[in-house]
Amino acid sequence: MTLFGVELSRFRSRRAVVLILLAGALLAVVVAGKTMWDTRPLTAADIATAQAQANIDAANPTVKNELDQCVANPGDYLGPGGTEEQCRIAMQPNPQAYLSRQPLSLREVLDGNGMSIALLLVGLVVIAGSTYAGADWSTGSLTNQLLYEPRRRRVWTAKALAVGLFSGLFTLVVLGGFWVALYFTAVARELPHGGAVRSDVTLAVLRVVALAIGAGVGSYALTMLFRSTVATLALLFAYSIGGEVVVSLLPNHGVARWSVGNNVSGWVQNNFHYFDPTVRCRTGDCSQLRMLDHLDAGSFLLVLLVVAAVISLVSFSRRDI
16 A cells, blocks of 8 residues: 555656646536536627628528528428428528537537547546656666565556556546536536436546546556556557557448447447448348447457556566566
8 A cells, every 4th residue: 555655656757657648637627618608608699699690691682582482382492291381480580590609518519519628638647647657668767666565466557556546536636627617607507407418428528437437547647667657658549540540440340340440439429330341231221320338349459458458467577677
C-alpha cells in the first residue's frame, strides 16, 4: 500500500502529466462555455429578425409562384392526398427556419460535443499514462526504484494502479463537471433535463470513466513493454491513421467487428452502428450496417487490455533493466 501511495504521488507530481491533464480540463471548460453560449435563449430582436427575413422571402415572386402552383395542384407536389394546407406549411417561409440558434438539448450534446470531449479526455489519459511510464525508462530512475523494491511485479502493479486510479478520477471530475454545468443550465432555462436523458448521461459518463481507466493502464503497459513513450505513441498514432483502414480492407467476413475504433464507439455510444463492407448479401433486402452493443464492445476492449497487461508484466519481470 505504501508503494502504491508513492507511485500515486509521483504520477500527480509529474510536470508533463499535469500539463497534459490541465489542458484537457481547460478544453472541457471552453467547450461547456461555448455550448451554453451557442444555445442561449433567443431575444426579442432575434425573433423579430427571423420574422422579417421570413416575410422578405415570402414576398419573393419565385417563392410565391411555387406556392401558388402547389396550392393549385397539391397532388403534383406532395403526392396523392396532398392538401392546400400542407402546401402552405411546406413551402411558406417559416420564421423558425431563420432563427440563429436552437435551445440547449442535453440529448444532442450527449451525441455531439459531449462525446467528442469524452474521447479527447481518454486520448489525453493515454498520453499521460505513457509519459509517466516512459519517463522512468528515459531517466534511468527505474533502476533505483528496484533497489528499494526488488519485487518487479509489485512495482509494475503499483504503477498500473496509480495510473488507473488517477485516470479514472481525472475523467470523472472533468467530465462530471462538464455535465453538471450543462444540467444546471438546462434547469435554469426550464428545458428538458430529467428522466431518460439524465440516466443516459450518467451511464455514458461511467462508461467513459471505465474506458479512461483501461486506456491509461493500457498505454502504461505498452510503454513498460516498449520502454519508450515515443514508441508507444507512434504505434497508437500509426494504428489510428492507417490501421483502421487496413482492417476495413481485409477480405475476412465480419472483420469490421474487430476494429478498435468501432469497439470504442460501441462502448461509449448508445445504439452504435458500423458499416461492414465484407457482408455478402444473398438477398436484396439485407444491410451492411451492423449494431455493436456495450457488452460485446466492452468485452473485446477488456480482452485487449488483459493481453497487453500480461505481456508487459511478464516482459518486465524477466528482461534486464
